[in-house]
Amino acid sequence: MALRFAFSALLLVVVLSSLQTVSAQVSDPGSDAGILVCETCEITSIAEAVTAAEEGSVIEVRGGTYPGGLVLDKAVVLRGTDGAVIDGQGEGTLVAITAPDVTLDGFTLRGTGSSHDKEDSAVLVDAERATISNNILEDVLFGIYLREANGSVVQNNVVVARPVDVALRGDGIRIWYSNDVVVDGNQASDGRDMILWYSNNAVVTNNEFNRNRYGMHLMFSDGALIEGNSLNENTIGLYVMYSRDVTIRGNSMSNNAGATGGGLGLKDVDNAVVEGNRFVNNQTGAQVDTSPREPGIENYFIDNVFAFNDVGIAIQPAVRHNTFTGNAFIDNNEHVSLMGRGELKEITWAVDGRGNYWSDYAGYDADRDGVGDLPYTSQQLFESLVGDYPELRLFSYSPASMAIDFSAEAFPSFRPQVKFEDPSPLMKPAASPLLPAVAEEPQTNRVAIGLAGAVGVLAAIAGSAHLRRRARFPIAPATAVVHSGGVS
Amino acid sequence: MKPVISVNSVSKYYGEFPALDKVSFQLGAGEAAALWGPNGAGKTTIMRCLLGLAKFEGSITINGFDPVSAGQQARAAIGYVPQDLPVQPLTVGEMVTYIAKLKRADPEESLHRLTQLGIEAQVNKEMQALSGGMKQRLALALALIGTPSILLLDEPTANLDAKGRAELLQLLHELRSQGMTLLFSSHRPEDVLALADRILLLDGGVLEQEQTPQGFRTSLGNESRLVVFLRNGHRDVAIDTLTRLGLQGRGEGRVVTVAIRLDQKADVLSSLARDGVDIEDFEWERYAWTEQ
Amino acid sequence: MDRAVVAAIAVKETRTAVRHRWFVLYTLIFTALITGFAAVALSASDLTGQAGFGRTSAGLLNLLLLMVPLIGLTTGAQVIVGDRQDRSLDYLLAQPITALEVFAGKFLGAAASFILLLLVGFGGAGVVMAIRGGAGGAGDFLVLVLLTLLLGLAMLSVGIAISSFSRQTAAALGIALTCWLLFVIVGDLGIMGSSIVLGVSSESLLTLTMLNPLDVFKLVSVDLLHTSLDVLGPAGIYAVDRFGSSFSYLMLGLLALWIIVPLPIGYWLFKRTDFQ
Known part of the structure; x- marks a missing residue:
């Protein structure tokens, strides 16, 4: 436990300090020459303020609602305060960023157009090193769209998608051809997909992408770090395709239940490390398809928890060179499934005498070293x-x-x-410090159901006892009514 | 006087076997009638028909109600005492209040029936802990709940010892003297003679004859029935032998039945043996009634 | 039908059932099973983060699936025939009440004692969940309670129908146990076997299993407790396509039919057998 906290804290420090260096470059105006926009100010229009601004100016927008269709074409810091709103009234894109080093912070952005062809977005970035932070996006088609925006930061935004049929929704966050981006602490749920394509070295941390189609879809993007995200209740939690050097750590990928869906999918992925994730109650926990594709490469699944899935891990028969160690397979209907005819070959189920935990392992551990003395076979x-x-x-x-x-x-x-054999099954599941924290159960629930249960038991026992107890009748004195019963 | 129980040409078949064959009788209010006859004569079947527990041909009315189509009203007039009260996992008091509810009678008041029958001290006892006599009194107490006008008793004294029998008869006698209509079956002539105004003689599902107590007593006087089981096919020989002795034997299969005087038993058996009839076994019923 | 009379018979039936030592035994076994299910399947651990429906839960659900019909069928099967055998049924019917009142009272009394039994079991499980954690699964648990209740009552109804025409308790128990085996294992194995040999379509497979109340119970439990019916393979997917969200209602309706339909049949057999 302590180890887990320490690790998380360390991680947070690293991420935050890297973010600070990034934002220091772009958002420090270096002077107090700020421009103020409000409804009763000298400048009442954001567009006017941008026109008036110089490179590096800070524009503060204080309260009020402003039209969309903004173009930020110089390196300004545009900061909303007092609940400033940019409302496009259902027309086009709200804010287009065309110059590098722009910061957009603290706004409520609502009412984009609904054209998929024009990709109407709340924020559309076509320049490097943009920072999009602390915004709330409502009733939007696409949320934050980075299009060739290397080194950008998307942080602490909340995207609420337009409540239409999933096929008509846009993507909450969509990243194309943008290397070295940081996506941290955002919430983009109930939308279509979170997309990360053609973008190397992305850091995607601590986001919540729940109840979407793809929680996150990563393609042709090497070197990504995906850590501490919540990717639950999607059709597919995280799908990684045609990418290499991907690290997937400490995410929760649970309750992804589509008929063909699941927690994690790897297709043509090389050198993946999947570590300390939690896969609970999915149709398929993780699906491995032609990964790795290149020879001499090994993919690793380490210390993950696969629990209550219909299938824990589904593997295509052609897949080789995956290593599974320290994972806990708990109560999956089928722990490991082979998708089609064939047999599992060159899959490693134990490293240095450390295999995986299998909840249905029926062997024993005579020498008490934590590893079962008989292999686990399925x-x-x-x-x-x-x-x-x-x-x-x-x-x-x-x-x-x-x-x-x-x-x-x-x-x-x-x-x-025999489908496969783990030569060194663990006797107890390994609790990786990377595993995402577990939400505390509300105490009121427990008290309520406890009381209800206790009342049920007591009522039933009291009822049964009452029925079991013999009724006592007073004995009438023998002389009282002898032979006076009377018959008609 | 309008009859309380009216049985008109009632027949009951179990498959081909006639359990009752065109039985008719009537019972007026306050009358006490005994059903008399050997086992399988149809006594219990009549009771089941009266209670609406069996379908039958012909018609029955109880206080004017048909036990089949208006069973509830018909049964409301009847207090039923079975031969052996089925024991429930209840105390006596619980059983009384249970039956009282079924009869829509006041449970509190119904408990007084126990006092009436002298078993009030047993009120909190388990039913299975009751002696035979106590149980039969309870059965009577239960039957009396709801003040029925008719008591229907199926072999009420069968499971009682001499003392219990005497006490129960005393109780029934009192009830009769209070004006209750009684219909009961019995194997014991003492019971019949103690209680019945009328004796209905049943055999093979047929109501053969009705007797007064005097007639019943006379017919019992020196008559008994001998049933002889033959080892081989000497039935005709046996019947011939009996005819020679002036007796009318009735044969069926390997069984020959004959009504004889009490003092004839040894004579008859030795005559049969002398004539080469191979007797496997015999039964002798002392209080059979004549078939003439 | 006089409600007071029916109530009196029902109360007496419940009373005698509860005084039976089988009641205590059944209650203990059932409580242990359902509490185990709650502890394992409905409470989250630090490791999994949430409760789930897995092999262990399925195993316990299976034990429930074995126990509840067994209790329901055997207790139901003894209700009327036992009285018939010790002649107390004749005595009861000799009272100024109707056969319908007797039948209804017997059923309600048996149902009440059965519900008491389930209540003890489920209540105990609730307490365990509160102590151990897992109240997050309270909704699922409630669904399971209601489903088990429906299944139990359905089996009780079938048991009483068996009891209605049997002359001997032993014979009634024999028929009840045969039904139990048929519902629990033989039916499914038969369908599986013929499916392998004859290649039955998903549609017919689903229809065939829907004839078995235990399968209906399982289908609706999986539908409501598990994320979706897809885990049941092609037939499950067919069920979703064909019936969509109304599937659960259809299954609940089928279970309800299993409660309702045996009763008039049982009553008819009861009258036929006892009023010859």
Whole structure:
């Protein structure tokens, strides 16, 4: 626990200090010659202020609502205060940044147009080293769109997509051909995708991309660091394609439940390190497809938690050179699934005598070194039956399917072929300090259900006891009514 | 006087087997009638028909109600005492209040029935802890809940010892003297003679005859029934032998039944043996009634 | 039908059921199972961060799936035939009440004692969840409670229908256990086998399983507790395509039918058998 905090703190310091150096370059005006815009000021229009500004000016927009269609064509700092709003009234792009070193900070941006062809955006950046920070984006098609904007920073923005059908939505954050960008602390949920294409060395940290189509879609982008993000309840949490040197650490990729969806997908990815992530309750936790594609490259899955997924990890039969160590496979319906016919080859399940934790491991640890003395093998009969007859999945979770597995346990001749073998299974799941923190459960919930349960038990027990207790009747004196019952 | 119970040409078949065959009788208010006959004669079947527990041909009315189509009203007039009260996991008091609710009677007041029958001290006892006599008194107490005008008793004394039997008969006698209509079945002539005004003689589902207590007593006097089980096919020989002795034997399969005087038993058996009838076994019922 | 009479019979039935030692045994087993399910499946750990529906939960759900129908069928099967065998049914029917009142009272009494049993089990599980954490799964838990209740009552109904025409308790229990085996394992294995041999379509497969109340229970539990029916493969996807969001309602309706339909059948058999 302490280790995890220390690590997170260290990480935060590193990220923040790097951000400060970036913003120091662009947003320090070097003088107090600021321009003030407000509804009762001398300058009441942002466009006017920009025209009047010089390179490096700070323009403060204090309160009020201003039209969209702005073009920032010089290196200014445009800062909204007192709830300044830029409202495009459903027309076009709100703010276009065409000069390097622009800062856009503290605005509420709302009401873009709805043209997918023109890619109507709240903020469209076509220049280097832009900083987009602390803005709230509402009712927008595309949110923040970096288009050839190397070295830009997108930080602490909140994007609320237009509530239309997912195919008609735009992307909350979209990054094309922009190297060395930092995307940190943003929330872009309920939109279409978060896109990062053709952009090398991106740092994507501490963002929340939930309930989108792709939580994050990364393509042709090498050297990315994706860390501490929440990528939950999307169709697919994170999909990485045609990229190399990708580090995926400490993210939560859970409840991504589409029929073909899942937490993480790797397709044609080389030298990926997937470490300390949590994959819970997805259709498929992680899917590995032709990764790595180049010879001599190894991908690593280290200390991740795969729990309650229908399939923990799905691997294409042609995949080689992946190493799995220290991962915890907990209660997945199927821990590792082979997608199609074939067999798993050249996959490493243990490094230096350290394998993975498997919740259904039935071996023992006589020498108490934390590693099971028998290898873990995967050979569920029902699973393999389902592999051959997919329609029989209908009987998952049924006593009949359990009976089939049990018969295979009891009669070795029924046992299917071993799918893979972990030579050094861990006896306990490894708790990586990278794993994202767990939200505390609200205490009121617990108290409520505890009380309800207690009341239920007490009521039922009291009721049963009342019914079990013999009723006591007073004994009438024998002389009282002898033979006077009377019959009609 | 309008009859309380009216049974008109009632027949009941279990498959081909006639359990009752065109039985008719009427019972007026305050009358006490006994159903008399061997096992399987149809006594219990009549009771089931009266209670609406069995379907039948013919018609029955209880206080003018049809036990099948208006069973609830018909049964409201009847207090039923089974041969052996089914024991429930309840105390006596709980059972009384339960039956009282079913009869829509006041549960508190119904508890006084226990006092009436002298078992008020048992009120908090488990039913299964009751002796046979106590249980039968409870059954009677339960039957009396809701003040029915008819008591229907199926072999009420069958499971009682001599003392219990005497006490129960005493109770029933009192009820009768209070004007209750009684219909009961019994194996014991003492019961019949103690309680019944009328005796309905049943055999093989047929109401053969109705007797007064005097007639019943006379017919019992020196008659009994001998049932002989034959080892081989000497039935005709046996019947011939009986005819020679002046007796009318009735044969069916390997069984021959004959009504005889009490003192004839040894004579008959030895005559049969003498004539080469191979007797496997026999039964002798002392209080059979004549079939003539 | 006199409600006071029905209530009196129901209360008496509940009372005698609760006084039975089987009731205590069943309650203990059921409580242990459902509490285990709550502890394992519905509470989050530091490691997983949230509760989930996995193999262990499925295993416990399976135990529930074995226990609840077993309790429901066997208790239901003894309700009427037991009384018939010790002749207390005749005695009851000899009272000034109707056969319908007797039947309704018997069913309600059996149902009430069954609900008491479930309440103890589920309540205990609630307490465990509160102590151990996992109240976040409270909604799921409530769904499970209601579903189990429906399944249990359905099995009770079937049991009572069996009881209605049986002459011997042993025979009724035999039929009940046969039904149980059929519902629990034999039916599914049969469908699986014929599916492999004959190649049954997803549609027919789904329809066939929908005839089995236990499968219906499982389908609706997976639909409501799990993220989606996709885990059930092609047939599950077909179900989603064909019925969409109304699938759960359809399944709940089917379960309700399993409660309702056996009752008039049982009543008819009861009258036929006891009023010959």
